Amino acid sequence: MATTDVHMRDHFADLDRQTHAAQLGMWLVIAGDVLLFGTLFVLYASYRADHAAEFRAAAAHADLALGTINTYLLICSSFLVALAVRAVRLGDRLRQTVALLLGAAALGASFLALKAIEYAHHFAEGIYPGKYYAFAELPASGARIFFTLYYFMTGLHALHVLGGIGLLLWLARGARARRYGPAWHTPVELVGMYWHFVDIVWVFLWPIFYLLRP
Amino acid sequence: MSERRVSGLTYLVVWVALLLLTTLTFALSYAHLGAWAPAIAIAIAATKGTLIALYFMHLVEQRASSWLTLLIAVILIALLIVLAATDVLTRAPL
Numbered sequence: 001m002a003t004t005d006v007h008m009r010d011h012f013a014d015l016d017r018q019t020h021a022a023q024l025g026m027w028l029v030i031a032g033d034v035l036l037f038g039t040l041f042v043l044y045a046s047y048r049a050d051h052a053a054e055f056r057a058a059a060a061h062a063d064l065a066l067g068t069i070n071t072y073l074l075i076c077s078s079f080l081v082a083l084a085v086r087a088v089r090l091g092d093r094l095r096q097t098v099a100l101l102l103g104a105a106a107l108g109a110s111f112l113a114l115k116a117i118e119y120a121h122h123f124a125e126g127i128y129p130g131k132y133y134a135f136a137e138l139p140a141s142g143a144r145i146f147f148t149l150y151y152f153m154t155g156l157h158a159l160h161v162l163g164g165i166g167l168l169l170w171l172a173r174g175a176r177a178r179r180y181g182p183a184w185h186t187p188v189e190l191v192g193m194y195w196h197f198v199d200i201v202w203v204f205l206w207p208i209f210y211l212l213r214p
Numbered sequence: 215m216s217e218r219r220v221s222g223l224t225y226l227v228v229w230v231a232l233l234l235l236t237t238l239t240f241a242l243s244y245a246h247l248g249a250w251a252p253a254i255a256i257a258i259a260a261t262k263g264t265l266i267a268l269y270f271m272h273l274v275e276q277r278a279s280s281w282l283t284l285l286i287a288v289i290l291i292a293l294l295i296v297l298a299a300t301d302v303l304t305r306a307p308l
Contacts (some may be wrong), residue, residue: 046298071236
Protein backbone atom coordinates (compact mmCIF):
# COMPACT_ATOMS: atom_id res chain seq x y z
CA MET A 1 0.00 0.00 0.00
CA ALA A 2 2.66 2.47 1.03
CA THR A 3 4.40 2.58 -2.31
CA THR A 4 6.67 5.57 -2.53
CA ASP A 5 6.33 6.79 -6.06
CA VAL A 6 8.60 9.66 -7.07
CA HIS A 7 5.80 11.18 -9.14
CA MET A 8 3.25 11.30 -6.34
CA ARG A 9 2.73 14.56 -4.50
CA ASP A 10 2.19 14.10 -0.77
CA HIS A 11 -1.18 15.91 -0.69
CA PHE A 12 -2.78 13.00 -2.56
CA ALA A 13 -3.80 9.83 -0.73
CA ASP A 14 -2.72 7.61 -3.62
CA LEU A 15 -1.52 7.78 -7.21
CA ASP A 16 -4.95 6.82 -8.51
CA ARG A 17 -6.52 9.95 -7.02
CA GLN A 18 -3.67 12.11 -8.24
CA THR A 19 -4.16 10.78 -11.77
CA HIS A 20 -7.88 11.43 -11.54
CA ALA A 21 -7.26 15.01 -10.39
CA ALA A 22 -4.83 15.55 -13.26
CA GLN A 23 -7.36 14.25 -15.78
CA LEU A 24 -10.13 16.39 -14.33
CA GLY A 25 -7.81 19.41 -14.55
CA MET A 26 -7.18 18.68 -18.21
CA TRP A 27 -10.91 18.34 -18.86
CA LEU A 28 -11.36 21.82 -17.32
CA VAL A 29 -8.69 23.22 -19.66
CA ILE A 30 -10.50 21.58 -22.58
CA ALA A 31 -13.92 22.81 -21.39
CA GLY A 32 -12.47 26.34 -21.29
CA ASP A 33 -11.13 25.93 -24.81
CA VAL A 34 -14.54 24.59 -25.91
CA LEU A 35 -16.04 27.87 -24.71
CA LEU A 36 -13.38 29.91 -26.57
CA PHE A 37 -14.01 28.15 -29.89
CA GLY A 38 -17.72 27.92 -29.08
CA THR A 39 -18.18 31.69 -28.99
CA LEU A 40 -16.54 31.86 -32.42
CA PHE A 41 -19.01 29.24 -33.68
CA VAL A 42 -21.77 31.48 -32.29
CA LEU A 43 -20.43 34.39 -34.36
CA TYR A 44 -20.27 32.13 -37.40
CA ALA A 45 -23.85 30.84 -36.92
CA SER A 46 -25.21 34.37 -36.46
CA TYR A 47 -23.50 35.82 -39.52
CA ARG A 48 -24.37 32.79 -41.59
CA ALA A 49 -28.05 33.12 -40.65
CA ASP A 50 -27.85 36.68 -41.96
CA HIS A 51 -25.76 36.02 -45.11
CA ALA A 52 -26.66 32.44 -46.07
CA ALA A 53 -26.19 32.74 -49.86
CA GLU A 54 -22.96 34.78 -49.61
CA PHE A 55 -21.50 32.27 -47.14
CA ARG A 56 -22.26 29.40 -49.53
CA ALA A 57 -20.68 31.23 -52.45
CA ALA A 58 -17.58 32.02 -50.39
CA ALA A 59 -17.27 28.44 -49.05
CA ALA A 60 -17.41 27.13 -52.62
CA HIS A 61 -14.21 29.09 -53.12
CA ALA A 62 -12.42 27.40 -50.19
CA ASP A 63 -9.86 24.75 -51.12
CA LEU A 64 -11.98 21.61 -50.68
CA ALA A 65 -9.19 19.17 -51.56
CA LEU A 66 -6.65 20.58 -49.08
CA GLY A 67 -9.28 20.97 -46.34
CA THR A 68 -10.41 17.36 -46.78
CA ILE A 69 -6.86 15.95 -46.86
CA ASN A 70 -6.19 17.87 -43.66
CA THR A 71 -9.22 16.26 -42.00
CA TYR A 72 -7.82 12.80 -42.78
CA LEU A 73 -4.33 13.86 -41.61
CA LEU A 74 -5.56 14.96 -38.18
CA ILE A 75 -7.73 11.86 -37.70
CA CYS A 76 -4.73 9.65 -38.51
CA SER A 77 -2.47 11.63 -36.17
CA SER A 78 -5.05 11.22 -33.39
CA PHE A 79 -5.00 7.48 -34.00
CA LEU A 80 -1.19 7.43 -33.70
CA VAL A 81 -1.35 9.36 -30.42
CA ALA A 82 -3.98 6.92 -29.08
CA LEU A 83 -1.63 4.05 -29.99
CA ALA A 84 1.30 5.87 -28.34
CA VAL A 85 -0.66 6.15 -25.08
CA ARG A 86 -1.47 2.45 -25.37
CA ALA A 87 2.20 1.59 -25.97
CA VAL A 88 3.28 3.55 -22.87
CA ARG A 89 0.61 1.88 -20.76
CA LEU A 90 1.70 -1.57 -21.89
CA GLY A 91 5.36 -0.73 -21.24
CA ASP A 92 8.57 -2.08 -22.83
CA ARG A 93 7.72 -0.45 -26.15
CA LEU A 94 10.14 2.44 -26.15
CA ARG A 95 10.96 2.61 -29.86
CA GLN A 96 7.32 2.11 -30.84
CA THR A 97 6.20 4.91 -28.50
CA VAL A 98 8.78 7.37 -29.83
CA ALA A 99 7.98 6.45 -33.45
CA LEU A 100 4.23 6.90 -32.90
CA LEU A 101 4.69 10.28 -31.20
CA LEU A 102 7.05 11.53 -33.92
CA GLY A 103 4.68 10.21 -36.59
CA ALA A 104 1.77 12.11 -35.05
CA ALA A 105 3.90 15.28 -34.86
CA ALA A 106 4.89 14.83 -38.53
CA LEU A 107 1.22 14.53 -39.56
CA GLY A 108 0.50 17.69 -37.55
CA ALA A 109 3.35 19.48 -39.34
CA SER A 110 1.97 18.31 -42.72
CA PHE A 111 -1.40 19.74 -41.69
CA LEU A 112 0.22 23.13 -41.02
CA ALA A 113 2.18 23.01 -44.29
CA LEU A 114 -1.01 22.42 -46.29
CA LYS A 115 -2.72 25.18 -44.31
CA ALA A 116 0.12 27.57 -45.22
CA ILE A 117 -0.22 26.67 -48.92
CA GLU A 118 -3.95 27.30 -48.66
CA TYR A 119 -3.46 30.71 -47.03
CA ALA A 120 -0.86 31.61 -49.69
CA HIS A 121 -3.35 30.79 -52.48
CA HIS A 122 -5.98 32.96 -50.83
CA PHE A 123 -3.57 35.85 -50.28
CA ALA A 124 -2.56 35.72 -53.95
CA GLU A 125 -6.21 36.32 -54.86
CA GLY A 126 -6.58 39.27 -52.53
CA ILE A 127 -8.50 37.32 -49.89
CA TYR A 128 -7.33 38.97 -46.68
CA PRO A 129 -9.18 39.26 -43.38
CA GLY A 130 -11.23 42.27 -42.31
CA LYS A 131 -10.81 45.62 -44.01
CA TYR A 132 -7.91 44.34 -46.16
CA TYR A 133 -10.27 42.00 -48.03
CA ALA A 134 -9.87 42.69 -51.77
CA PHE A 135 -11.26 39.67 -53.66
CA ALA A 136 -12.85 41.01 -56.86
CA GLU A 137 -14.82 37.83 -57.63
CA LEU A 138 -16.84 37.91 -54.40
CA PRO A 139 -17.12 41.53 -53.33
CA ALA A 140 -20.18 41.11 -51.06
CA SER A 141 -19.78 41.94 -47.39
CA GLY A 142 -20.99 38.43 -46.47
CA ALA A 143 -17.99 36.91 -48.26
CA ARG A 144 -15.64 39.27 -46.44
CA ILE A 145 -17.17 38.22 -43.10
CA PHE A 146 -16.91 34.56 -44.09
CA PHE A 147 -13.21 34.79 -44.89
CA THR A 148 -12.46 36.89 -41.82
CA LEU A 149 -14.06 34.20 -39.64
CA TYR A 150 -12.22 31.58 -41.68
CA TYR A 151 -8.84 33.18 -40.97
CA PHE A 152 -9.59 33.77 -37.32
CA MET A 153 -10.99 30.33 -36.53
CA THR A 154 -8.59 28.25 -38.64
CA GLY A 155 -5.70 30.49 -37.51
CA LEU A 156 -6.54 29.98 -33.84
CA HIS A 157 -6.84 26.26 -34.52
CA ALA A 158 -3.48 26.25 -36.35
CA LEU A 159 -1.87 27.83 -33.26
CA HIS A 160 -3.32 24.97 -31.22
CA VAL A 161 -1.83 22.48 -33.68
CA LEU A 162 1.55 24.24 -33.45
CA GLY A 163 1.47 24.05 -29.64
CA GLY A 164 0.39 20.40 -29.85
CA ILE A 165 3.33 19.52 -32.12
CA GLY A 166 5.69 21.07 -29.56
CA LEU A 167 4.07 19.02 -26.79
CA LEU A 168 4.29 15.79 -28.84
CA LEU A 169 8.01 16.38 -29.49
CA TRP A 170 8.52 17.04 -25.78
CA LEU A 171 6.76 13.74 -25.00
CA ALA A 172 8.92 11.90 -27.55
CA ARG A 173 12.02 13.25 -25.80
CA GLY A 174 10.68 12.19 -22.41
CA ALA A 175 9.76 8.76 -23.74
CA ARG A 176 13.26 8.30 -25.14
CA ALA A 177 14.65 9.22 -21.69
CA ARG A 178 12.44 6.44 -20.26
CA ARG A 179 10.49 8.91 -18.16
CA TYR A 180 7.11 7.22 -18.70
CA GLY A 181 5.98 3.68 -18.06
CA PRO A 182 2.95 1.59 -17.10
CA ALA A 183 3.10 2.91 -13.51
CA TRP A 184 3.18 6.59 -14.41
CA HIS A 185 2.37 8.26 -17.74
CA THR A 186 0.15 11.21 -16.85
CA PRO A 187 1.88 13.70 -19.24
CA VAL A 188 1.35 11.31 -22.17
CA GLU A 189 -2.34 10.93 -21.27
CA LEU A 190 -2.92 14.67 -20.85
CA VAL A 191 -1.11 15.78 -24.01
CA GLY A 192 -3.00 13.02 -25.84
CA MET A 193 -6.30 14.46 -24.60
CA TYR A 194 -5.25 17.91 -25.79
CA TRP A 195 -4.25 16.62 -29.23
CA HIS A 196 -7.56 14.75 -29.66
CA PHE A 197 -9.43 17.91 -28.66
CA VAL A 198 -7.60 19.88 -31.37
CA ASP A 199 -8.65 17.14 -33.80
CA ILE A 200 -12.30 17.48 -32.70
CA VAL A 201 -12.25 21.25 -33.30
CA TRP A 202 -11.10 20.64 -36.88
CA VAL A 203 -13.82 18.00 -37.34
CA PHE A 204 -16.31 20.87 -36.83
CA LEU A 205 -14.37 23.55 -38.75
CA TRP A 206 -14.14 21.38 -41.86
CA PRO A 207 -17.90 21.14 -42.68
CA ILE A 208 -18.66 24.78 -41.84
CA PHE A 209 -15.88 26.28 -43.99
CA TYR A 210 -15.40 23.76 -46.79
CA LEU A 211 -18.56 21.76 -47.35
CA LEU A 212 -21.24 24.38 -48.10
CA ARG A 213 -22.57 24.17 -51.62
CA PRO A 214 -24.06 27.13 -53.49
CA MET B 215 -10.45 4.00 -13.54
CA SER B 216 -7.46 2.00 -14.61
CA GLU B 217 -9.28 -1.34 -14.40
CA ARG B 218 -11.25 -0.75 -17.60
CA ARG B 219 -8.94 0.11 -20.47
CA VAL B 220 -9.62 0.78 -24.11
CA SER B 221 -8.10 -2.04 -26.15
CA GLY B 222 -5.96 -1.79 -29.28
CA LEU B 223 -8.75 -3.28 -31.35
CA THR B 224 -11.16 -0.58 -30.13
CA TYR B 225 -8.72 2.14 -31.24
CA LEU B 226 -8.57 0.53 -34.67
CA VAL B 227 -12.36 0.26 -34.99
CA VAL B 228 -12.82 3.89 -33.89
CA TRP B 229 -10.17 5.07 -36.35
CA VAL B 230 -11.81 3.23 -39.26
CA ALA B 231 -15.23 4.57 -38.19
CA LEU B 232 -13.81 8.14 -38.17
CA LEU B 233 -12.38 7.69 -41.67
CA LEU B 234 -15.70 6.29 -42.94
CA LEU B 235 -17.73 9.08 -41.34
CA THR B 236 -15.38 11.66 -42.89
CA THR B 237 -15.85 10.07 -46.31
CA LEU B 238 -19.62 9.95 -45.74
CA THR B 239 -19.67 13.66 -44.86
CA PHE B 240 -17.68 14.42 -48.00
CA ALA B 241 -19.99 12.34 -50.22
CA LEU B 242 -23.15 13.80 -48.69
CA SER B 243 -21.93 17.33 -49.40
CA TYR B 244 -22.52 16.53 -53.09
CA ALA B 245 -25.97 15.01 -52.50
CA HIS B 246 -28.02 18.25 -52.67
CA LEU B 247 -29.76 17.70 -49.36
CA GLY B 248 -30.93 21.31 -49.28
CA ALA B 249 -31.79 22.84 -45.95
CA TRP B 250 -30.90 19.62 -44.12
CA ALA B 251 -27.31 19.52 -45.37
CA PRO B 252 -25.72 21.63 -42.58
CA ALA B 253 -27.69 19.84 -39.85
CA ILE B 254 -26.63 16.42 -41.15
CA ALA B 255 -22.98 17.49 -41.52
CA ILE B 256 -22.93 18.85 -37.95
CA ALA B 257 -24.66 15.70 -36.64
CA ILE B 258 -21.96 13.51 -38.21
CA ALA B 259 -19.26 15.84 -36.83
CA ALA B 260 -20.85 15.51 -33.37
CA THR B 261 -20.81 11.72 -33.72
CA LYS B 262 -17.12 11.81 -34.64
CA GLY B 263 -16.37 14.15 -31.72
CA THR B 264 -18.21 11.82 -29.34
CA LEU B 265 -16.26 8.78 -30.59
CA ILE B 266 -12.94 10.63 -30.16
CA ALA B 267 -13.86 11.85 -26.67
CA LEU B 268 -15.13 8.46 -25.46
CA TYR B 269 -12.36 6.21 -26.79
CA PHE B 270 -9.28 8.23 -27.81
CA MET B 271 -9.63 10.59 -24.81
CA HIS B 272 -10.60 7.65 -22.57
CA LEU B 273 -13.81 9.13 -21.21
CA VAL B 274 -15.22 5.58 -21.01
CA GLU B 275 -12.49 4.73 -18.49
CA GLN B 276 -12.96 7.76 -16.29
CA ARG B 277 -15.27 8.86 -13.51
CA ALA B 278 -18.47 10.81 -14.03
CA SER B 279 -16.86 14.12 -13.00
CA SER B 280 -14.73 14.05 -16.16
CA TRP B 281 -17.49 13.63 -18.69
CA LEU B 282 -19.88 15.88 -16.76
CA THR B 283 -17.35 18.73 -17.07
CA LEU B 284 -17.21 18.32 -20.83
CA LEU B 285 -20.93 17.64 -21.24
CA ILE B 286 -21.89 20.85 -19.43
CA ALA B 287 -19.50 22.93 -21.56
CA VAL B 288 -20.89 21.39 -24.75
CA ILE B 289 -24.54 21.84 -23.69
CA LEU B 290 -23.97 25.51 -22.79
CA ILE B 291 -22.24 26.20 -26.11
CA ALA B 292 -24.97 24.40 -28.09
CA LEU B 293 -27.57 26.49 -26.24
CA LEU B 294 -25.66 29.70 -26.98
CA ILE B 295 -25.31 28.86 -30.69
CA VAL B 296 -28.98 27.92 -31.10
CA LEU B 297 -30.29 30.95 -29.21
CA ALA B 298 -28.02 33.41 -31.04
CA ALA B 299 -28.92 31.95 -34.44
CA THR B 300 -32.64 31.98 -33.52
CA ASP B 301 -32.37 35.63 -32.65
CA VAL B 302 -30.78 36.53 -35.98
CA LEU B 303 -33.17 34.34 -38.00
CA THR B 304 -36.36 35.67 -36.40
CA ARG B 305 -35.48 39.35 -36.35
CA ALA B 306 -38.02 41.62 -38.00
CA PRO B 307 -36.55 43.60 -40.91
CA LEU B 308 -35.33 46.96 -39.69
